Amino acid sequence: MTTKDAEETTGHALDSPSDLGREPQLPQERGGARQGLHARLLAQLGPAITAGEYPTGSVLRADELAERYEVSRTVVREAVRVLESMRLVESRRRVGATVRPIEEWNVYDPQVITWRLAGSDRARQLRSLTVLRSAVEPVAARLAAELATAEQCAELTEHALGMVATSRGQQLDAYLVHDVAFHRVILRASGNEMFAQLGDVVAAVLTGRTQHQVMFVDPDPAAVTLHVRVAEAVRARDAARAEELTREIAVGALAELDILTPEE
Amino acid sequence: MTTKDAEETTGHALDSPSDLGREPQLPQERGGARQGLHARLLAQLGPAITAGEYPTGSVLRADELAERYEVSRTVVREAVRVLESMRLVESRRRVGATVRPIEEWNVYDPQVITWRLAGSDRARQLRSLTVLRSAVEPVAARLAAELATAEQCAELTEHALGMVATSRGQQLDAYLVHDVAFHRVILRASGNEMFAQLGDVVAAVLTGRTQHQVMFVDPDPAAVTLHVRVAEAVRARDAARAEELTREIAVGALAELDILTPEE
DNA sequence: GACTCGAAATCGTCATACTTATTTTCCGCT
DNA sequence: AGCGGAAAATAAGTATGACGATTTCGAGTC
DSSP: OOOOOOOOSSSOOSOOOSOOTTSSSOOOOOSSOOSOHHHHHHHHHHHHHHTTSSOTTOEEOHHHHHHHHTOOHHHHHHHHHHHHHTTSEEEETTTEEEEOOGGGSOTTOHHHHHHHHHSTTHHHHHHHHHHHHHHHHHHHHHHHHHHOOHHHHHHHHHHHHHHHHTSSSSOHHHHHHHHHHHHHHHHHHTOOHHHHTTHHHHHHHHHHHHHHSOTTSOOOHHHHHHHHHHHHHHHTTOHHHHHHHHHHHHHHHHHHHHHHSOOO | OOOOOOOOSSOOOTTOTTOOOSSOOOOOOOTTOOSSHHHHHHHHHHHHHHTTSSOTTOEEOHHHHHHHHTOOHHHHHHHHHHHHHTTSEEEETTTEEEEOOGGGSOTTOHHHHHHHHHSTTHHHHHHHHHHHHHHHHHHHHHHHHHHOOHHHHHHHHHHHHHHHHTSSSSOHHHHHHHHHHHHHHHHHHTOOHHHHTTHHHHHHHHHHHHHHSOTTSOOOHHHHHHHHHHHHHHHTTOHHHHHHHHHHHHHHHHHHHHHHSOOO
């Protein structure tokens, strides 16, 4: 059972509600009136495309979509415009919106990431994101060590200690909260806006990992210790050490991934 | 032959030259301006917002925009939808599209990056991107060393040698071509789709650097040598060395940046 | 003074007519 | 028969008006 929780924090993020696009048609959900019909249509088309339901090169015609989903062309066009801005499709006159190859997608778009994480592309997306993390977070930690405010240092140790406190006895949910918060602080403290924006991505990865991993296993004690030491290094303004320790965490995350998903 | 038909049926010609307009916001065709009125409107609004012309919290009303830019509300709405998907604005009923704080923008969106690079935010954007590069490229080089095909290795050495050949005598343009191509190959060869997509970003950074730097100076010979050695390391499947050498390149790029732009 | 209810403003959606660009068809020409 | 170009067909793009939904604001009442 997919117990959902741990969605929180400020801002909106990549959380996809329990909206599984199994139904091939009819966005008829009177349950939750999300904002706007076009958003609902998007929530149908986006996952469908990223899941490969519409393969590369296939064409979406406006009238067809309008009829299929029982909305006006206006709504369809707005949704298509958004898909186009995500580079999922390319709209051409007299042809329609053709699905672009995956290499051209805006794979950094939070919405695209969410859709892919929710769909059949999950494993691949998770791997890409983890590799990205392994590249970014060590450098972010280095910068954080140089730039973090006293308050951010305090948050860091607070969450590191929180991880220690919740690392045993099946408290994975509580552990996850601290873990996510910890990495968010690091990324934000780096002072780089592009790093900071990866906070949601990291949250998604960590959440996904927790949900999909064997839930009985407590977190790796070594990883917990590393987090504590990173917090110490940042507080001590030891950039090199913060970077190196975070790199060790990243190595652990990659190794974990190799266990979970079969190598290609 | 462009013959003007004096069509009075609609009486709405968007290119009527007599219309001078004291609110002259007539988006002319421009390089990069894709087909479609909405794209042209977007090309006006996007840069304006990212440049801070519309500060955070300011509101864009649909009718107002429609009148100001002399387009229909249909066009305005599509443009706003796209801005919304980029998280530049948030559209609410009865309020309009309010500009979000920069921390919430989709700073990885290629279009947003382009706009910011072209506007007043240029220096900051360049710095963010360079830091990102410094994090990603070393890891990408490591992966490339493990995964690159023979053909990619060949391309790599080819471009590295090309850099050597054009590194002296004011051939900066030719040098740039090889430089960009080199980094593109590395990113692509890493096998990570998210890294690969940063190729355009790196190209933008390198191009911007060349354009804004003193054009008389030939590239740093040390950097050129490093590229050659990276190519060698990748060919030799020496992942650790490829990573380390690329990290040295990144350090150089960061140092260069500190010279150009005053630190904050 | 606080509370409620109604009116105004503005976005969201729909329907429709028309425009424009591109593809396809097909006719006439070589 | 093959080829080239004009005409037709098609679907996206744009414009416009109408209506619905919702949020905000203000006026009137307790």
